[in-house]
Amino acid sequence: MRDARGDIRRPIGLRLWLSGGWLTLLALGALFTPWIAPKDPLMQDLFLGRMPPFWVQGAEPGYLLGTDSLGRDVLSRILYGTRLALIVALVAGTLTCVIGATLGLIAGYYRGWPDRIISRFVDIWMAFPPVLFAILLIAVLGPGLISIIIAIVVIDWTRFARVIRAEAMTQGAMDYVASAQVAGRTRFGTMLTEILPNVLPTIVALLTLEMGIAVIVEAILSFVNLSISTDSPTWGGMIAEGRTSVHQAWWVLVFPLITLFLTVLSFSQLGEGLKDRFDPVLR
Amino acid sequence: MTLLRNILIRLLTTLVTLIGVAVIVFVVIRVVPGNPIAMMLPPGATEADIARLQTQYGFDKSIFEQFVIWLGGVMQGDFGTSISLRQPVAGLVLGRLPATLELSIFALSIAIVIGGTMALLGTRYRDTKTEGAVDISAGMALSIPDFLWGLVLILLFGVLWPVFHISGRISPALNIDFNTNFYFFEALVRLRFDVLADLIGHMFMPALALAIPLAAIIAQLLKQSLKETMHLDYVTLARTKGYGENHVITREALPNAILPTLTLVGVQFTFLIGGTVIIERLFSYEGLGNMAIDAVINRDLPLIQGIVILFALLFTIVNLVVDMLYVVLNPRLRHA
Amino acid sequence: MSGYLIIRNLTVRLRSGPVILRSVSLNVAAGQVHGLVGESGAGKSMIGKAVLGTLPRALQITGGEIWLDGVDLLSLSAAERRRRIGATAALIPQDPLTALNPSKRIGPQITRRLIDILGWTKQAAEARALELLDEVQIPNAARVMRSYPHELSGGMRQRILIASAFAAEPKLIIADEPTTALDVTVQKQILRLIAQMQARHGTALLFVTHDLGVVSKVCDTLSVLYAGKVVEEARMQRFFMRPIHSYSRALLSATPSYEDPLGSLTPVSDTVIEEVEAEVRWHDARAGT
Numbered sequence: 084m085r086d087a088r089g090d091i092r093r094p095i096g097l098r099l100w101l102s103g104g105w106l107t108l109l110a111l112g113a114l115f116t117p118w119i120a121p122k123d124p125l126m127q128d129l130f131l132g133r134m135p136p137f138w139v140q141g142a143e144p145g146y147l148l149g150t151d152s153l154g155r156d157v158l159s160r161i162l163y164g165t166r167l168a169l170i171v172a173l174v175a176g177t178l179t180c181v182i183g184a185t186l187g188l189i190a191g192y193y194r195g196w197p198d199r200i201i202s203r204f205v206d207i208w209m210a211f212p213p214v215l216f217a218i219l220l221i222a223v224l225g226p227g228l229i230s231i232i233i234a235i236v237v238i239d240w241t242r243f244a245r246v247i248r249a250e251a252m253t254q255g256a257m258d259y260v261a262s263a264q265v266a267g268r269t270r271f272g273t274m275l276t277e278i279l280p281n282v283l284p285t286i287v288a289l290l291t292l293e294m295g296i297a298v299i300v301e302a303i304l305s306f307v308n309l310s311i312s313t314d315s316p317t318w319g320g321m322i323a324e325g326r327t328s329v330h331q332a333w334w335v336l337v338f339p340l341i342t343l344f345l346t347v348l349s350f351s352q353l354g355e356g357l358k359d360r361f362d363p364v365l366r
Numbered sequence: 367m368t369l370l371r372n373i374l375i376r377l378l379t380t381l382v383t384l385i386g387v388a389v390i391v392f393v394v395i396r397v398v399p400g401n402p403i404a405m406m407l408p409p410g411a412t413e414a415d416i417a418r419l420q421t422q423y424g425f426d427k428s429i430f431e432q433f434v435i436w437l438g439g440v441m442q443g444d445f446g447t448s449i450s451l452r453q454p455v456a457g458l459v460l461g462r463l464p465a466t467l468e469l470s471i472f473a474l475s476i477a478i479v480i481g482g483t484m485a486l487l488g489t490r491y492r493d494t495k496t497e498g499a500v501d502i503s504a505g506m507a508l509s510i511p512d513f514l515w516g517l518v519l520i521l522l523f524g525v526l527w528p529v530f531h532i533s534g535r536i537s538p539a540l541n542i543d544f545n546t547n548f549y550f551f552e553a554l555v556r557l558r559f560d561v562l563a564d565l566i567g568h569m570f571m572p573a574l575a576l577a578i579p580l581a582a583i584i585a586q587l588l589k590q591s592l593k594e595t596m597h598l599d600y601v602t603l604a605r606t607k608g609y610g611e612n613h614v615i616t617r618e619a620l621p622n623a624i625l626p627t628l629t630l631v632g633v634q635f636t637f638l639i640g641g642t643v644i645i646e647r648l649f650s651y652e653g654l655g656n657m658a659i660d661a662v663i664n665r666d667l668p669l670i671q672g673i674v675i676l677f678a679l680l681f682t683i684v685n686l687v688v689d690m691l692y693v694v695l696n697p698r699l700r701h702a
Numbered sequence: 703m704s705g706y707l708i709i710r711n712l713t714v715r716l717r718s719g720p721v722i723l724r725s726v727s728l729n730v731a732a733g734q735v736h737g738l739v740g741e742s743g744a745g746k747s748m749i750g751k752a753v754l755g756t757l758p759r760a761l762q763i764t765g766g767e768i769w770l771d772g773v774d775l776l777s778l779s780a781a782e783r784r785r786r787i788g789a790t791a792a793l794i795p796q797d798p799l800t801a802l803n804p805s806k807r808i809g810p811q812i813t814r815r816l817i818d819i820l821g822w823t824k825q826a827a828e829a830r831a832l833e834l835l836d837e838v839q840i841p842n843a844a845r846v847m848r849s850y851p852h853e854l855s856g857g858m859r860q861r862i863l864i865a866s867a868f869a870a871e872p873k874l875i876i877a878d879e880p881t882t883a884l885d886v887t888v889q890k891q892i893l894r895l896i897a898q899m900q901a902r903h904g905t906a907l908l909f910v911t912h913d914l915g916v917v918s919k920v921c922d923t924l925s926v927l928y929a930g931k932v933v934e935e936a937r938m939q940r941f942f943m944r945p946i947h948s949y950s951r952a953l954l955s956a957t958p959s960y961e962d963p964l965g966s967l968t969p970v971s972d973t974v975i976e977e978v979e980a981e982v983r984w985h986d987a988r989a990g991t
Contacts, residue, residue, distance in 0.1 A: 211387070211390075211678075213637075213640065214637075214640035214641065214643050214644070215640060215674050215677050215678065218643065218658055218659075218662055218670065218673075218674065219391065219394060219395075219670070219674055221662055222395070222661075222662045222665065222667070222670050223394060223395060295509075299511050299513065299514070302513070303513050303644050306513075306644075306647075306648075307644070307647055307659050307662075307663070308663065309659075309662065309663065322517065326517075326520070326648070329520065329521070329524070329525055330525065333521070333525055336517070336520075336521065337521065340514075340517050340518075340521070343514065344510065344514055344518070347509070347510060347511070347514060348509055348510060351509035351510075352509060355505075355509070
């Protein structure tokens with residue numbers, strides 16, 4: 084039995100390391116963008132439009148991944164886009180997590196009327212398809228970074244609330260919680276010291292998944308030009324531009340797409356991997 | 367008798383849900399701070415422009431009055447007038463609906479074929495490398511959203527190996543006048559196979575992008591449910607009767623394994639329809655979703671309102687159909 | 703010894719190593735009822751499964767022979783084996799509630815195999831099914847054929863499964879604890895029905911059970927299985943009068959001590975004597991008819 088388990092475990096470990104490695108690389112890139120980006124991401128040079136990446140014939144030295152139709156450096160734009168993507172992932176992910184997990188914890192542990200109210204809201208939310216919700220919210224709030232973050236939080240808090248509520252309910256039924264209360268702890272104290280640490284792994288796994296979702300939502304909204312203003316580089320914006328000129332200059336689409344693809348994949352693999360790691364029962 | 371009553375109750379709750387959605391959409395658009403007219407107008411509009419439009423669209427009345435007027439219009443099929451396109455919303459939206467419906471149903475069919483095949487293969491060759499391959503590919507397919515699959519498909523089959531169209535719904539050069547907007551259906555009925563091939567050539571990429579995540583879900587759920595069913599006594603009994611593995615899986619296990627999958631596929635299909643919004647944009651497919659994004663960019667509130675309500679209607683219909691299918695396929699409920 | 707079903711030195715292991723059946727041999731003569739008795743976990747159900755080719759995937763046959771109607775099943779290819787079993791043997795399963803496909807009507811569940819595997823016409827198969835349902839005393843057979851399993855009681859379903867098992871006139875039927883899942887009141891009727899059907903059709907029957915009382919009512923011969931081994935094989939009367947193996951004696955006593963079969967043996971209790979007497983009466987009655 085142990086051998087079989089080991090076989091399952093190893094690829095998970097590899098998956099975790101690869102995803103973690105890519106995300107670390109990305110985070111470092113975002114932190115040090117101004118120092119490592121070879122060019123100004125906004126600098127246009129119409130004489131250097133649609134230059135191919137360095138290994139293709141006719142490449143312009145200094146532009147590693149080529150240029151777009153306006154002669155802007157693709158690599159530098161990806162790096163600056165990374166900053167935005169990771170900011171959205173962190174801020175939107177964390178806010179969604181804090182709000183959703185808090186409500187889920189309260190609903191699952193306190194039960195009674197708080198649970199009834201929160202669960203009702205979750206049900207209503209679930210009935211409302213997320214894409215429509217996003218359209219409506221962006222239409223009302225207007226495009227922009229803040230709108231994107233608000234939209235993600237408003238739409239996705241239920242994902243945390245649902246799972247954490249269920250977890251808190253299971254934990255709340257355990258003997259050690261009862262004994263903590265018998266020992267004279269307050270309900271709120273018990274929630275923080277007994278329940279929270281036990282649902283924390285799930286929260287972390289969900290948060291990782293949520294960050295991946297935030298990245299993709301940001302990319303989609305900037306793809307349709309509803310994200311931040313058009314001149315700041317975004318992955319989605321670059322993809323939109325690359326999409327229109329894909330037959331003339333594939334690299335404008337391919338490089339931001341690969342970056343986005345790997346990032347989304349890494350977040351979800353990391354999240355799934357953490358979920359498996361923390362929850363032996365689920366396996 | 368009970369069945370009929372259940373259906374009636376379902377229809378009523380559906381109606382209530384729809385009214386709820388209408389109210390929410392209506393209120394959200396108007397309650398949020400900021401003048402809705404100002405949101406509609408391009409920057410640089412004068413005060414007089416705003417005032418004129420406010421009276422024209424009835425924004426000077428109270429929200430409740432506005433809702434009553436709007437609902438009265440809706441009852442007569444009047445969803446207002448689009449600001450950016452200056453045409454009645456109902457006509458615009460219904461004109462685009464067939465394109466989106468055809469795309470969604472085509473995508474659903476692809477998802478069922480791919481996902482079903484994967485589930486059956488994984489069950490037939492369970493505990494082998496084949497099942498492992500099914501699990502891994504389904505896991506991969508699920509961790510990437512349809513938007514990214516769409517882009518990958520554009521690169522693979524639009525650029526590297528250009529076998530499919532990657533934008534539009536139909537080649538403009540085709541010599542055909544359609545009487546309806548159900549191009550696919552109409553081409554099928556009129557036996558215009560050249561047109562059909564062209565339509566499929568356009569629809570295949572966006573439909574596949576939409577189908578991949580759903581196919582993965584079907585593969586996972588159906589395989590799990592099939593594998594559970596394979597241990598049951600009636601399956602064992604069928605084996606002793608001399609039936610082979612293939613027969614046992616498709617005839618004995620499958621009819622029973624489909625039921626638990628069906629409900630979840632229904633929910634996932636509504637997500638797929640939601641996904642058409644961005645996928646249609648990506649493939650320049652002239653459907654409802656593409657129109658929705660234009661409406662948001664142009665801040666065309668009446669149009670957004672109409673589209674959102676139509677989508678909500680679609681979702682509730684899908685759920686209703688799934689519920690009824692469940693009853694039809696489950697002999698226990700059929701006679702209850 | 704000759705028999706319709708002959709198992710020789712059958713060994714079944716978990717793929718991970720442990721032995722489930724060690725060198726089991728048994729013999730079911732044509733037209734005879736052979737009981738296979740043992741506590742749960744002794745591996746008795748696995749013998750039936752090994753014969754029918756429905757062993758769980760975790761198990762594998764590592765040695766021995768299974769001769770059915772003069773053919774060694776283990777020497778055949780999987781497909782040939784399946785066809786042979788389908789044509790010559792049948793199973794009466796343990797739990798009637800789960801042994802009928804919930805999404806199919808009763809009729810096809812009896813007739814399909816006659817049509818698919820044995821090449822009967824639909825009319826012939828349906829006529830046969832109706833006849834058998836009558837034979838297992840199901841009222842309104844035509845209506846039952848159109849019903850779904852959930853519309854019928856557990857006893858009804860077990861009757862249907864019995865009818866279905868006899869449908870193709872198999873030469874061997876394996877009954878795997880066929881009454882365990884039923885109400886006590888229904889148990890007796892079903893047991894009597896199986897015995898009647900067996901006598902009428904002259905089928906060899908391998909009757910797997912943990913219940914000696916049940917065995918005493920229906921079997922001609924029996925094997926006692928203990929920890930994957932046959933510890934005693936005997937004719938019915940001899941077994942109940944003079945069990946040879948200590949485990950058999952322990953099994954026969956009202957409260958068998960499984961942990962230590964050699965230890966304190968309680969004398970054979972009144973109930974067992976009653977059952978033996980009942981069994982003798984039953985055999986006499988059967989001989990008389």
